Amino acid sequence: MSHQSLSLATLAQPRSLMLLCLGFASGLPLALTSGTLQAWMTVANVDLKTIGFFSLVGQAYVFKFLWAPVMDRYTPPLLGRRRGWLVITQLLLIVGLVIMGTRDPSADLVWLAALAVWVAFCSASQDIVFDAYKTDLLSAQERGTGAAVSVLGYRIAMLVSGGLALWLADRLLGWQATYWLMAGLMLIGVLAAIIAPEPENAVPVPRNLEQAIIAPLRDFFGRDNAWLILMLIILYKLGDAFALSLSTTFLIREVGFAAGEVGVVNKTLGLLATIIGTLLGGLLMVRMSLFRALMVFGLLQAASNAGYWVLAITDKNIVTMGTAIFMENLCGGMGTAAFVALLMTLCNKSFSATQFALLSALAAIGRVYVGPVAGWFVELHGWAWFYLFSVIAALPGLVVLQLCKRTLSYTQQTDSFLRRGHFSAAYRWNLRLLLLGAAMFVAGIILVILAALDWMAPLPVASFFWESGAVLMSLSILIGCGCDYLSMARSRRML
Known part of the structure; x- marks a missing residue:
């Protein structure tokens, strides 16, 4: 066909x-x-x-x-x-x-x-x-x-x-x-x-939440x-x-x-x-x-x-x-x-x-x-x-x-994926930076929403959390993209 x-x-x-x-x-x-x-x-x-x-x-x-x-x-x-x-x-x-x-x-x-x-x-x-x-x-x-x-x-x-x-x-x-x-x-x-x-x-149900969360990210x-x-x-x-x-x-x-x-x-x-x-x-x-x-x-x-x-x-x-x-x-x-x-x-x-x-x-x-x-x-x-x-x-x-x-x-x-071969340590620390930024951003947004609904008093730290989290996430993505670009350049030189 x-x-x-x-x-x-x-x-x-x-x-x-x-x-x-x-x-x-x-x-x-x-x-x-x-x-x-x-x-x-x-x-x-x-x-x-x-x-x-x-x-x-x-x-x-x-x-x-x-x-x-x-x-x-x-x-x-x-x-x-x-x-x-x-x-x-x-x-x-x-x-x-x-x-x-x-x-x-x-x-x-x-x-x-x-x-x-x-x-x-x-x-x-x-x-x-x-x-x-x-x-x-x-x-x-x-x-x-x-x-x-x-x-x-x-x-x-x-x-x-x-x-x-x-x-x-x-x-x-x-x-x-x-x-x-x-x-x-x-x-x-x-x-x-x-x-x-x-x-x-459909794949089998993950055995636990850790397997459902960590394995897809890894x-x-x-x-x-x-x-x-x-x-x-x-x-x-x-x-x-x-x-x-x-x-x-x-x-x-x-x-x-x-x-x-x-x-x-x-x-x-x-x-x-x-x-x-x-x-x-x-x-x-x-x-x-x-x-x-x-x-x-x-x-x-x-x-x-x-x-x-x-x-x-x-x-x-x-x-x-x-x-x-x-x-x-x-x-x-x-x-x-x-x-x-x-x-x-x-x-x-x-x-x-x-x-x-x-x-x-x-x-x-x-x-x-x-x-x-x-x-x-x-x-x-x-x-x-x-x-x-x-x-x-x-x-x-x-x-x-x-x-x-x-x-x-x-x-x-x-229908498969190329695996990364360079800068393993840099990628590992950068992923931690991304997760930290995401955690701070989510915490700040939750505080802003609770304050907007009058469920709690507005906190100055809320804007600090979500703004800092956004900056850290953006920075981590930019660093990761830079590592990807350098990795591509190194791979081309090795060919």
Whole structure:
């Protein structure tokens, strides 16, 4: 069977429909704690800095690797290790979204923030299990098209809970009933999880938590170019994260479109572009190497951000907005399909849940942390310079991708990993620096959240912890990348 026919056959399989539905359930909560919630607060006249700060509720997507080993170690009493956790997290999401629908941003901002944190936590937990499920389910030949199907479901859900939800809230149901409707749509994922089979090649449950935590980290950080791979994952979608972080507020408040207009365009052109982009990306990946697909789709992602820059420097025009949204969804769908295939390729199936959680959590850093920076940047420099910068921000990731070409090509061709051979002591101490920074950062964030919820008095040490932790983590990644580069140089000299 040819590569192309294999790809089309994968798309036609019944389990692809289950991946589509599970991808839909995975993507639905994200906009409800980000873009749609952002629009709700914008309409309720919440100030821009507060809206930007609300992007921090997505901390769970960054730190989900911390509890991923628990979900890998313990098996629920019903439906198995993967499907059991899927159903549990989906039911908890339904409860959280229903309660969110009872709140009002103008009067219950603190409670709304707490509920958004809860929904984000349950959503991140669902992602842990779904990512492990599809990694275990799909063979190396099916990763491109399988990733495209799951990404398609994810992107459709984001449009439903984003563009369609905006239109429904503005024209028909109001914000609270819209959130209740979105909670009801989560039942699609519950039904799919119940029907779907457990992966036949799922690895045995780890014997203890130490094995579930230490072994995946030792395996990943023992690979060649592990730190450069981490940098690639952080930077590859950074330009998109900047462009989309305040896009809803930009279109409504700055350009002057109604929330319903933004929703209609997202629902029609955005949905069409997503379908075309994800399926086209999956099919093209059958003919292209993973490295080439990431490079080509990454360049297209960067170019698509320029559409918002055009909107910022021209008069209000529905056609211009539609074109910008279409191109962003088209190129974003292609890039995301390749990126998900990359994460699946990098996972050792012996530790798929924990490693995928770690890698995808790093990918969420840009989406979560650019919000406060984006609001500050716009206030200082304006929207036009902000969207021009989003194009430039996409380029460093492509530079790192070029450095990782040899590693990615070897892994894709052999389905194994090159092991590191130089600077063992430096890598070992640098990993300890990373763990120390992560511990300080998590402690600081917890203190900030507790203070924001009025559960404890604000502590000056909180900002010291999370700022110092962020600096230590950034420093460790830079040191690790430097060691990887020197290791590559030494290996070339030895050849």
